[in-house]
């Protein structure tokens with residue numbers, strides 16, 4: 001395994017020169033949950049709604065970075081790994097090598113406490129990987145380094161295929177661990193003060209919007225099975241992303257976010273503004289009324305407009321930007337306003353450059369970004385870690401896709417910490433914002449009960 005770390009702000013991440021050997025073989029359908037359950041950490045999963053699904057275990061190469069240059073540092077270290085690729089998936093439908101991982105919300109994030117094992121940026125080329133696309137399912141074995149040997153990789157692939165084929169196609173989902181107790185790291189009176197502080201700053205003209213978040217600590221009745229939780233999330237939130245990043249046995253970061261940060265496929269870039277929330281109704285009529293209240297709310301339309309305009313401005317430097325038609329995005333527990341945004345790139349820009357330009361969007365940070373970041377730092381009383389940050393993959397051509405890690409939590413053993421935030425604008429009411437935050441804990445909390 002090859003490891004590269006940046007020494008801070010310089011962003012100097014260097015992987016030793018070597019060859020990347022990648023061999024893939026198509027297999028019949030297989031349970032990704034069973035694959036993950038059969039492997040020790042480090043392991044990961046990343047799935048887009050109705051699209052690409054990846055699961056990986058072990059590490060063939062790893063890049064970590066911190067500081068303001070972390071996006072660049074990851075990209076250039078990975079470019080070194082991609083400089084000499086021997087892959088049987090380079091043509092045809094078989095998967096090409098991808099680095100998979102993510103970033104912390106802040107570039108000065110310290111990997112401590114529940115976030116130990118989560119640097120400010122961390123990407124891996126998994127040693128063994130499952131890939132599912134519309135075209136089929138593949139097992140891949142990757143190796144990187146000066147001694148990476150195609151014959152050894154072929155033999156490792158034989159073994160990996162054999163063990164994957166022995167897995168069940170469907171694995172029954174176990175019973176959830178059960179929830180013993182929950183604790184809010186931000187009690188309600190503290191939240192009310194935080195929202196008042198934020199709206200005061202907004203009225204004073206310091207900023208227009210800030211997304212404030214809270215954490216919910218959960219004591220479980222027994223140890224949590226993370227592949228099981230992911231499988232339950234797949235069933236309840238089929239139109240959301242799903243991810244797990246689990247560097248060690250101690251803790252994994254996982255969730256089912258509805259929000260795409262960016263997808264780059266050649267010159268086409270897709271992103272979206274997702275902001276403004278309301279619950280779901282118990283009847284179709286009540287549900288439609290709630291959806292209409294989102295569309296009609298001046299406050300929520302203002303919040304959404306700020307996000308759309310900012311994303312369009314951030315992308316304008318890359319090419320022609322098109323704002324799509326606004327719609328209501330309905331999830332099992334909540335509905336949001338969503339506006340798709342696309343860009344035709346004028347030049348060959350790496351997906352990580354676009355991630356850097358967009359993160360954090362005002363859907364998770366605020367506006368102007370620097371004032372919002374300062375407000376979050378002053379007001380919030382917990383560590384965001386990787387919450388609300390970009391998680392995804394990129395390949396040798398600079399294509400890739402990143403989600404925004406909301407509706408998420410860090411879990412391990414018999415405990416978990418869940419995260420949820422809400423956009424605060426001039427007229428925000430602390431009680432309404434509080435109620436929406438509680439809704440946003442539900443995806444993960446319900447899967448633990």
Ligand SMILES: C=C(O[C@H]1C=CC=C(C(=O)O)[C@@H]1O)C(=O)O
Nearest residue numbers: 275276277363406420421422423
């Ligand atoms: C920051 C979160 O949600 C964002 C995405 C959709 C709606 C949001 C809102 O209504 O404020 C937030 O911008 C979260 O779920 O933790």
